[in-house]
Amino acid sequence: MHISELDTPAILIDLDKMEHNLRSVADYAREHNLRLRPHTKTHKIPALARRQIELGAVGFTVAKVSEAEVMIEAAPEDLLVAYPVIGEQKLARLMRVARKTRVTVALDSQVAAEMLSAAASRSGLTIHVLAEFDVGLGRVGVQPGHEIVELARAIDALPGLRLDGVAFYPGHIKALDEEGFQALDRLSATVEQVVEDFDHAGLCLEIVSGGSTPTLFHSHRVKGMNEIRPGTYIFYDRNCVACGACQLEDCAASILVTVVSTARQNGMMIDGGSKTFFSDRLVTGEDAYFGHLIEAPGARFFRMNEEHGYVDLAAAARRFAIGDRVRVIPNHICVAMNLHEQVYGVRGEEVVETWRVAARGKLQ
């Protein structure tokens, strides 16, 4: 099927670019002896998770139990739920997943550890655990120093749990400019100290799991870290370009839209707004636009309603007619994927794959 036969809006995945992205990160991880446990929240598709395994991923990362239930389809040897699992319903479902594959949970409180221990003990299962510490984002995670050591000791003492090590997420490093590199150096020092503290305390530290998109190809600079959990690298997006993780040409996902109105002077409306793209602006910098129009450099995608994308063409090289189609590289692909029932894999102008976004909308 040719792209022109697709109805819009539709997410297109350039398979050549995607495969290049998958391979380059798999090669980087192998070169630096980093375990690669990709976050599947970006694609939400078991078939793509399977490709990550084939390229050497040791397992996957998910945020929610409902995502784990979907990703079991890809037959991973390990599933990391990088989110505290709180509440009896979720714990019961997690135990069912743990009967099928090894499950690891990252958590940041003794309360969460005790709930997990009770559920695992009742089921006669062993759940692997990473103790999470905060490295500056101020989201989840106890403080490095005695807090993380105490949390790890508590986990280690609980039945049904196996302490594998620690996890952290340096989401406060938004770009690798000079300030970003300094933050990366501080992060490395913090992690090294945690490694030393665990060693003194005689605690298991097989896995030191971290990484973020901006720091992706500098992960080897964080001393002691031996695992990364990147997600966005499979497709990349404008945020990744802005933070320096990739070039615009590496972006494998674009959203095909149709021009539906040209009544606005020097502008046009496209049939994708926040219900198609999500409303995230770029994480870094001054750029206030919602995407890059491949066919119209200079166009400014400056506003959205749910179904309407407002494009200003004053500085664009060309004009468009009602019915014309353009492809837009979104700011944040993970949240856009979550809005689409299915997406299309393309080679050039040919649609060669249709994937259902199976883990879309999995909130629980």
Add this chain to the structure above:
Amino acid sequence: MHISELDTPAILIDLDKMEHNLRSVADYAREHNLRLRPHTKTHKIPALARRQIELGAVGFTVAKVSEAEVMIEAAPEDLLVAYPVIGEQKLARLMRVARKTRVTVALDSQVAAEMLSAAASRSGLTIHVLAEFDVGLGRVGVQPGHEIVELARAIDALPGLRLDGVAFYPGHIKALDEEGFQALDRLSATVEQVVEDFDHAGLCLEIVSGGSTPTLFHSHRVKGMNEIRPGTYIFYDRNCVACGACQLEDCAASILVTVVSTARQNGMMIDGGSKTFFSDRLVTGEDAYFGHLIEAPGARFFRMNEEHGYVDLAAAARRFAIGDRVRVIPNHICVAMNLHEQVYGVRGEEVVETWRVAARGKLQ
């Protein structure tokens, strides 16, 4: 089932409040002889659309053909697609809908009218049309004056189409403060002039369709307008409170979430972020928060990642423990509904209805 048996995050609909909201707008419309053609994008649920019909709605409004395909389940006598239908796939699907019920399309270009005319003629159907004009939002719609008259003339001359009148959307009026009332007066004058122009031109103007949430209960002040298409009024949300359309107590939809971490000082993390709430900030004013925590007045829901909600409790009257649940009134309920597979109707603490959000994610 008691609310405590639901897993989180979950959207709860307070049915008493919802029914009050539905009735008050139906009564208002009846009192002022306004046709009520509710936009179903807010709830996306055929069973709720059916209740709107039972209370006197003349039909529904949808934005996309795929939404029309879902809402046909509610057996409306009329479906208004308030969006230009561009492209052969969509037109073919629209004709299938039009075999089941009367279809009206709002459009703003001769090109869109010609495409629709060709599809209707081929199918031997008549599609009703509203010519859309812009009243200040600068989104879709030709200019009032000769542009809207010319567009209506073109529609009127095309086979397979029946010109019913005009449509507009005063989305530029964000709140009914002094400035808002002035804008409403200007709007009324514009609409009156269009009515006069159509009269002089001998063009049909059975329907003059407009309205927006902030202006909802002042619709009768727009002279000549005889139809409103409100959506959010079924649930309301923080945006509606901010723009003066309702009180906080009228908000029928809240999102039940669980506290998953209290590691952050004076704060807590809840298990709903932008994947649960969407990332829309308030349309008006300075308020930069993402929702109102019913159980914690003073709490500030100040940041989101996809799965994490950051709540600052420095100014809140109470603290929470991991596993506690709170209900959050979202900023924008339409976009939140689009993220949930199902929602729950409650009376007090009892869950009495479970609805699938059938028109969720209908982009095309």
